[in-house]
Amino acid sequence: xxxxxxxxxxxxxxxxxxxxxxxxxxxxxxxxxxxxxxxxxxxxxxxxxxxxxxxxxxxxxxxxxxxxxxxxxxxxxxxxxxxxxxxxxxxxxxxxxxxxxxxxxxxxxxxxxxxxxxxxxxxxxxxxxxxxxxxxxxxxxxxxxxxxxxxxxxxxx
Ligand code: MN
Numbered sequence: 001x002x003x004x005x006x007x008x009x010x011x012x013x014x015x016x017x018x019x020x021x022x023x024x025x026x027x028x029x030x031x032x033x034x035x036x037x038x039x040x041x042x043x044x045x046x047x048x049x050x051x052x053x054x055x056x057x058x059x060x061x062x063x064x065x066x067x068x069x070x071x072x073x074x075x076x077x078x079x080x081x082x083x084x085x086x087x088x089x090x091x092x093x094x095x096x097x098x099x100x101x102x103x104x105x106x107x108x109x110x111x112x113x114x115x116x117x118x119x120x121x122x123x124x125x126x127x128x129x130x131x132x133x134x135x136x137x138x139x140x141x142x143x144x145x146x147x148x149x150x151x152x153x154x155x156x157x
Contacts, residue, residue, distance in 0.1 A: 061082075136153070139151050
């Protein structure tokens with residue numbers, strides 16, 4: 001783990017210009033036991049997309065999902081492009097990122113909750129989400145560079 005996982009996040013933002021949280025300090029991992037959190041934010045940037053974020057190692061590991069996080073199982077895989085790690089405080093963020101700033105546009109929380117971790121390695125992340133709208137097992141498969149495929153799995157019979 002790099003000394004400051006939020007370096008890239010901070011480098012892209014000016015705390016005086018954006019209402020987003022920009023913590024000055026490096027993140028510290030929350031001590032177990034606690035259920036890790038997830039959030040999905042609808043982000044009306046140049047194109048509307050979902051940002052899917054999973055708490056891991058003291059940050060929100062993040063993917064942009066152009067077609068949105070599916071609530072139903074069995075659909076086609078959705079592209080999920082990994083973006084910079086975000087601070088845990090970002091899970092509560094909703095608001096307008098001003099024109100001209102990185103990610104300019106409206107951010108609304110679509111869902112949030114906790115998750116169970118089934119697997120997390122460089123090739124595959126598998127979790128069970130417990131949210132208001134999203135419930136069930138999701139898998140992310142790393143296909144190269146920043147690209148992953150997101151899939152909601154069928155409940156086991
Ligand atoms: Mn976004």
